[in-house]
Amino acid sequence: MRGADAIVRALELEGVEYIAGFQGGGLNPLWTGLRTSETIKVFAARNERLGVEIADGYARATGKVGVAMTGTGPGATNTLTGIAGAFADNIPVLLLMGQVPLAQLGKEVQQEVSASIFDTLVKWRGTMAKVEDIPSIMRRAFTALRSGSPGPVVLEMPQDVLMTEVPDGSLVYEPVGPGRKAAPAADEVAKAADLLVNAKLPVLNLGGGVLSAEAWDEAKELAELLSMPVATTLVAKGVFPEDHPLSMGMGCYPRSRYASGASLHMNRKADVVLAVGNSYRLPNGTDGRPISEGVSLIHVNADEHDLNKQYQADVPILADAKLALRAILDAVKERVGPGNGGLKEEVVAEIKQAKDKDLGAWEPVFNDTATPTNGYRVVHELAKIVDLDKTIALHDAGGSRGYMSPFWTATKPRSYLGMGGMAAMGWSLGGAIGAKLGQPDKLVVHLLGDASFGMVGMELETAVRMGLPTLTIVVNNEGTGGGLMGMDSPTGPPPDMAKLTGNWSKVAEGLGAYSERVEDPEEVGPALQRAIAATESGQAALVEVMIKPMATPGLPDDWTI
Template sequence: MQGNHAIAKILKAEGVESLACFPNNAIIEAAAAEGIRPICARTERVAVNIADGLSRVSGGRKIGVAAVQYGPGSENAFGGVAHAWADASPILVLPSAVERQRQGIPPNFQAIYNYREVTKWVEVVTHAHRIPQMLRRAFTLLRHGKPGPVLLEVPTDVMKEEIPDESLRYAPVRRSAPIGDPHDVKEAVRMLLAAKAPVIVAGQGVLYAEAWDELRAVAELTQVPVLTTLQGKSAFAEDHPLALGAGALSGTKMVDHFLRKADLVVGVGTSFTRSVFVVPIPAGKTMVQVTIDEQDVNKDYPIAHAVIGDARAVLRQLADEVIRQAGPTGRKGDTTAAREVAAVKADFLREWMPRLTSDAVPLSPFRVIWDLMHTVDRRRTIVTHDSGNPRDQIVPFWESLIPHGYIGWGKSTPLGAGLGLAMGARLAAPDKLVVNLMGDAAFGMVGMDFETAVRSRLPILTVVMNNGLMGGYDKYLPVATERYGTRYLSGDYAKVADGLGGYSERVEKPHELAPALRRAIAETEGGRAALVEVVTREEPDFPKYW
């Protein structure tokens, strides 16, 4: 068989059901012959975002795969791969490459030299007989350790090269979940129980380990409040009495209140990276870190104690050790922390409720978020934001109830990424309503790929908040805007969506919003992608207490 068919058969063996792509790449046709559905995007970056969304929502149990052509395809895909690298998302990217005899000759673009800083592993498949070995290595890296993108560049002549059918002996790679050192676990629990005001910070490692039940068990046994990172949002149900919400560029008053008073901060499944999109840990805190990757330890913050292992495995160990040290019920009878959380949360919502329920015209973006949250069934919904103000406005107020019910992203913030992530999420969870909330600037980046959702029968709901400008840029572009109108935008995005074959509505008054959302949701339930454009006002303010 030819090399491209060998690749397709291995992808099938690894459980790959869809291939995000843009032609031409010989793997696309070979994969289709194996029953792997091609999802052809309008742009390569969106194709990578689709693969990324599938991996995130499946917690890496399914691996999103993207295939693009050599040269411009590899060049255009870079932003999507860099985004997956920044957010530690396990995707497999399979660009073709110029034939072997033309490699190393300028100006031919070769991914191996240009993707090294944004991948967990990048390599060229130099001979077809190496395909099983190299894909085995790729899936091993995708399923073990800290997640991240892997890229294998396949020259066009290797795609055509014949290998004997009998040489394709391949067994799928199984995931492993290493436990922590028992002595490290014992010390972590001793510190946790000795602390007077501990806080748990849950990152996306909890989602990838499927450790949400274990996280809740530890929190309830110790009665320790839990906040999540932006990427970890939905790892801990935000209606739980101990939930503080997420801390990102914006965040809740509860996050700020409990972090400030904490004497111990315990991170689980988080790299503790310093970033404007991650709530900063106040100076002087004692910190404990549970991570799958030893390179996270002492990277940005001084860590007093670390436990290296899979989040689910270590949380189970922590729960068992709490019972050994504090008894079978731990501290479940102590509701002091939960009552304090409730009081701070009530104060926080009182502060922001006038915006969340505002009847102003144009609409407040906070009213859009509030009505959306109370219109959908959040136990059957996945929502994601886009970059900029939509992200900072939704994160503090969207109350996530189920694991993977929210896709938070942000260490890299490419405008428009939410659209592809939503399509990938729908592939991973076809029984869920998937919503992407974006601004008009983000739609301008990727809006034509709404047609990909229509054509591919991926019935997502896109909500575009159209305020006619790039929100928050007034302080960066005062002269450019005054003289040339640089930050102002224009467009009727409902008409664009209609022209692309989707269902669309335009909302200009608050009382119109919930009925329009319900009609759009009904269209998605019938298999049609829908877009609701909401004319909003600029409100660059958002909750940020740090």
């Protein structure tokens, strides 16, 4: 047995099914084991960054660890953007990094790049300095990936260590299992329950920690018991069903990006906030404004670095979201008594009234017949024709995020993959491929701008080659939206920085995908239906819609019903 074979065996025992990446220096010793593996499928992305983002999308869509691989030097540096995105949103991605032989490290040989470049962007980094370390390093990696607050792990694999021969059976590996979770302290649970039960209007804010802990049932039961209006961060969108009468959509207290009218209205009345799994990262967890006097904050997070970071909590609880919510729910039940609690008609009515007014103001935009059309209408047309319960939607950076995130109704956990901490342009293409890999029976659709597609568009060929029929919607305003809207200002970017060109439907056709280009607003819906039919027949599809640039949503602070 060689070191490389021990790594492959450990991956198999940990349940890894797919590895995306690109062949490169230092990876050759792995091929024998991966070619003969009966449980792991390894395949090429068009760029190492996209290999990581495929693993990222897979992890978000399934809750499992996503795995990517890269060779030495420029391959490793290419992955930095993908790893940074996984780190910012707490996604469990394992990157296997090939490395030059140990004896050559530090001698500036061709393509030598130290794995230390990842140190500020990972939960843990390990280096296999000798073959005997492989089992312990793999255990540490999967323990870190599955325990506490998730995040990416990078493993540096020097080529000579991978090629070292050892006696069969000397590198025995036992899988670590589901990871370890911290339970809340009883006194903190009691304080939280007392505050919630005695509150006039407690609100519930859910972040990505609720999603990773799969605590959505506990969150829903607690919200219904105390009639708590619920808002989520962008990353957690869908963890609470947005068609539920208590859902406010996005807009965590005191305010976060894409705050809905319902959240603005109800947050003003809140006197207790239970924030679970929200790191309070700006701007998707909060916009940074202070918490109002007289409002108590209960903050649950599995990462001690997120507690008391942005706000000093009245009750900080270091614990897994599922364990904490279950304990708080049980304590609240004891206090309210059997048969008590439940949805309050006045709370539900106010949320509905706010939602109706907020969305009603957008109807002229959703139904605008002007040419070129707008990104909001594209999203509206898509939502009318898909089964939301059987669809996974992803947004991209910039305008596409604003067109989609506030208006897409996410009905189930992991039905909307929101990213926000790093917001890399083009992330959604790799993310969609990974999501389809993990959830092949779902329609996987992502929305991105032409500028983003221009950065990563060749990855559509991976979807075609691997038989992963994703639906790509390119909203093409022939430039960067913010740049186009600001280029006439003396303080804005010059036109040559804002304007772009390209017919991406022709590119998609060349890559083997079904493709259409749409200029008539009335043809958006029919074109999307044809593209969905193509995905149902097994072909990846792209619809390019010509749009005009528009600002993303932002209600004024004094918005009211």
